[in-house]
Amino acid sequence: MSPHADDAPPPAETPTAGHPTPVPARREPGWWRDAVVYQVYPRSFADSDGDGVGDIPGITAHLDHLADLGVDVLWLSPVYRSPMDDNGYDISDYEDVDPLFGTLADLDALIEGCHAHGIRVVMDLVVNHTSDEHPWFVEARDPASPKRDWYWWRPPREGHAAGTPGAEPTNWGAAFSGPAWHLDPHSGEYYLHLFSPKQPDLNWENPEVRSAVYAMMRRWVDRGVDGFRMDVINLISKDVSLPDAPQGPGQPYGSSFDLVANGPRLDEYLAEMNREVGLTDQHLLTVGEMPGSTIDVARRVTDEGRRELDMVFTFEHVDLDVAPGGVKWDLADVPLPVLKRSLERWQVGLADVGWNSLYWNNHDQPRVVSRFGDDSPEHRVASAKTLGTVLHLHRGTPYVYQGEELGMANAGFETLEQYRDIESVNYHAEATSLGLAAETVTRSLAVKSRDNARTPMQWDDTASAGFTTGTPWLAVNPDHVDVNAAAARRDPQSVFAHYRALIALRHSDECVVDGRFELLLPDHEQLWVFTRTLGDERLLVLANCSSEAVTVDPSDVPDVVGAEVLLATHDGRTGLDLAPWESRVLRLA
Numbered sequence: 342m343s344p345h346a347d348d349a350p351p352p353a354e355t356p357t358a359g360h361p362t363p364v365p366a367r368r369e370p371g372w373w374r375d376a377v378v379y380q381v382y383p384r385s386f387a388d389s390d391g392d393g394v395g396d397i398p399g400i401t402a403h404l405d406h407l408a409d410l411g412v413d414v415l416w417l418s419p420v421y422r423s424p425m426d427d428n429g430y431d432i433s434d435y436e437d438v439d440p441l442f443g444t445l446a447d448l449d450a451l452i453e454g455c456h457a458h459g460i461r462v463v464m465d466l467v468v469n470h471t472s473d474e475h476p477w478f479v480e481a482r483d484p485a486s487p488k489r490d491w492y493w494w495r496p497p498r499e500g501h502a503a504g505t506p507g508a509e510p511t512n513w514g515a516a517f518s519g520p521a522w523h524l525d526p527h528s529g530e531y532y533l534h535l536f537s538p539k540q541p542d543l544n545w546e547n548p549e550v551r552s553a554v555y556a557m558m559r560r561w562v563d564r565g566v567d568g569f570r571m572d573v574i575n576l577i578s579k580d581v582s583l584p585d586a587p588q589g590p591g592q593p594y595g596s597s598f599d600l601v602a603n604g605p606r607l608d609e610y611l612a613e614m615n616r617e618v619g620l621t622d623q624h625l626l627t628v629g630e631m632p633g634s635t636i637d638v639a640r641r642v643t644d645e646g647r648r649e650l651d652m653v654f655t656f657e658h659v660d661l662d663v664a665p666g667g668v669k670w671d672l673a674d675v676p677l678p679v680l681k682r683s684l685e686r687w688q689v690g691l692a693d694v695g696w697n698s699l700y701w702n703n704h705d706q707p708r709v710v711s712r713f714g715d716d717s718p719e720h721r722v723a724s725a726k727t728l729g730t731v732l733h734l735h736r737g738t739p740y741v742y743q744g745e746e747l748g749m750a751n752a753g754f755e756t757l758e759q760y761r762d763i764e765s766v767n768y769h770a771e772a773t774s775l776g777l778a779a780e781t782v783t784r785s786l787a788v789k790s791r792d793n794a795r796t797p798m799q800w801d802d803t804a805s806a807g808f809t810t811g812t813p814w815l816a817v818n819p820d821h822v823d824v825n826a827a828a829a830r831r832d833p834q835s836v837f838a839h840y841r842a843l844i845a846l847r848h849s850d851e852c853v854v855d856g857r858f859e860l861l862l863p864d865h866e867q868l869w870v871f872t873r874t875l876g877d878e879r880l881l882v883l884a885n886c887s888s889e890a891v892t893v894d895p896s897d898v899p900d901v902v903g904a905e906v907l908l909a910t911h912d913g914r915t916g917l918d919l920a921p922w923e924s925r926v927l928r929l930a
């Protein structure tokens with residue numbers, strides 16, 4: 342067995358043309374299986390009018406960036422009318438655009454522009470809850486209203502006066518701190534909000550709610566969108582008896598998660614939605630955000646025959662850096678074998694039924710290069726590329742979050758005042774009031790806050806990174822002088838060039854799309870090695886996921902004699918010695 346791949350240098354990562362042609366009007370069944378999705382968080386992408394907040398015309402002006410990268414789909418985080426308590430995930434009108442982001446005409450132009458650039462558009466669908474300023478909720482506040490039952494209303498706990506401590510109908514905590522119930526003085530009853538008090542949960546038990554949601558979705562399909570990313574969709578079916586939840590010692594609230602996630606009617610609702618909107622019939626892309634979903638749940642929900650969803654976002658791999666029994670802010674290291682095995686379980690678990698989504702980043706997660714890579718100047722580029730290699734060579738539909746293709750790193754905020762995110766700000770207040778040291782809290786925020794993902798997109802090395810001519814709503818990362826799209830697009834060795842090559846490889850190689858996955862060396866602490874096999878084609882991925890050099894033992898991997906290097910992070914290197922964060926994709930002879 343030779344330690345050397347063939348002697349030919351790996352192909353240079355030179356730019357290839359993006360999508361030259363518009364998308365076909367007709368969507369083919371399963372078109373999303375070889376697609377790559379790019380997520381835009383509008384507030385942080387590009388500001389066209391100088392108010393410091395990104396907007397829709399800003400996105401339209403940058404479609405060349407997406408087309409050059411070669412992505413197939415744009416997932417647009419919410420641009421709907423919203424009081425912006427949770428940056429648009431609190432929607433007060435599902436069918437209009439918030440003036441902060443532009444107009445419906447701007448959105449139509451964006452959809453048209455995407456389609457002309459060969460990019461399909463997936464809208465965010467946030468229907469577990471509305472804003473408390475949505476007309477449905479405004480009406481529902483009146484106990485006599487026909488819409489009262491569209492939300493979850495309950496009287497105070499028996500024997501407690503409304504508004505007194507412990508009077509909430511259950512002991513549940515909300516995701517953004519505090520109790521999950523808010524007293525409405527109008528009726529003296531509480532309403533349920535699993536997120537902020539400005540995000541009341543819709544009652545999906547009520548068929549009128551479901552019909553109204555489906556009708557709204559149909560109108561978006563008629564407007565030309567190609568699918569939906571469904572926000573916390575596995576929370577729509579809850580345990581209707583609303584019991585108290587287990588509450589750990591010293592915990593201010595009980596954790597309702599098991600009572601509200603993956604509830605008894607979830608499959609029924611998803612299948613009904615699919616049928617009523619024609620999701621599968623029209624080959625729309627559907628991806629459900631499903632925290633706490635297991636492989637069994639994902640298999641069921643994405644089983645084609647059941648016509649529910651195409652894929653789900655699991656949280657298993659992004660929950661690994663939580664200390665046992667803790668919450669997201671209780672930090673823990675993730676040994677590489679644990680991360681590898683998690684992704685492997687999902688690869689194997691959904692090999693015969695269903696389909697995986699693949700992601701490192703989104704607007705809720707810290708930046709992957711800081712989280713699982715090494716964001717020091719020495720290793721940032723190579724580790725961002727290698728994490729990209731590993732993810733994109735798994736089986737499933739990869740999602741790229743804005744700036745990931747540049748290797749953008751965490752924000753580096755040091756003080757509370759730098760944060761804007763409701764979850765982060767509320768957590769700081771609650772944790773410090775319970776006696777946690779402020780330094781411990783700010784350390785957790787620096788590692789885990791959602792604002793790490795939300796610093797403005799870094800277009801160039803000018804003062805506000807080319808994001809805005811005004812004052813950005815959230816500070817720009819000072820590293821934009823080096824890490825920016827203009828520099829990356831000029832540099833054939835950049836993270837951008839590497840992501841482009843990964844995306845092109847998926848488009849050209851069926852084995853990347855459909856090959857059977859097999860993890861090798863599961864317990865190795867530096868190497869992430871796996872094969873993909875389809876018919877006679879076999880790919881071998883060798884990745885050094887550490888900041889120290891490593892040599893692959895030739896007896897541990899298939900014979901690489903005569904293998905073709907399809908993609909590599911480091912030019913002109915062959916053999917089984919891997920530099921820090923070096924990775925290669927080989928097609929075995």
Ligand code: NOJ
Pocket residue numbers: 427430431467536572573630704705
């Ligand atoms: C998940 C979204 O991704 C997150 O940003 C939001 O805060 C919650 N759902 C509530 O909508």
